[in-house]
Amino acid sequence: MQNNTVETLIGAVVIAIAVFFLVFAYTTTSVGGISGYDLTAQFNRVDGVNVGTDVELSGVKIGTVSAIVLDPKTYQPTLHLSIKRDVQIPDDSSVKITSAGLLGSNYLSISPGGSDTMLKPGGKITNTQGSVDLIGLVARAMMGGSESSGNAKAPPQNLNPQSNTNPQGGP
Secondary structure, three states: OHHHHHHHHHHHHHHHHHHHHHHHHHHHOOOOOOOEEEEEEEOOOOOOOOOOOEEEEOOEEEEEEEEEEEOOOOOOEEEEEEEEOOOOOEOOOEEEEEEOOOOOOEEEEEEOOOOOOEOOOOOEEOEEEOOOOHHHHHHHHHOOOOOOOOOOOOOOOOOOOOOOOOOOOOO
């Protein structure tokens, strides 16, 4: 009987420690969504961005991506951003998709503008810069760095030094 009591107490302690760990992890990692106001931004590419991706301003997390929707007319993705209520964004601000490093995950970085007019809930950030295709950049650099892949440069004309034409009018 006493052996069962000790096992029950040890099990209760283990469960209490597990619950404490889960609550601690949930509160310190900001896994929960940010409750705030909604902004939208339309990009040409959103590679590496998912619902829950951080939105930062000067390196400080101020929100998350709450939804990603593809515009059926332009085929461009629109991101819905949930921004903390106490953070106001000027209407001439810009947002870009950037990465935490070469192997880091992507996040949205907002660069505040200088306008005195702030974006209202439901507003749209018009100055955007989509994600960069690193694999495409590396491939383009390895193939000679030309902007258009596959188009060879035309060779210079008249490479033959024994040409009949003399620009100075001689024979």
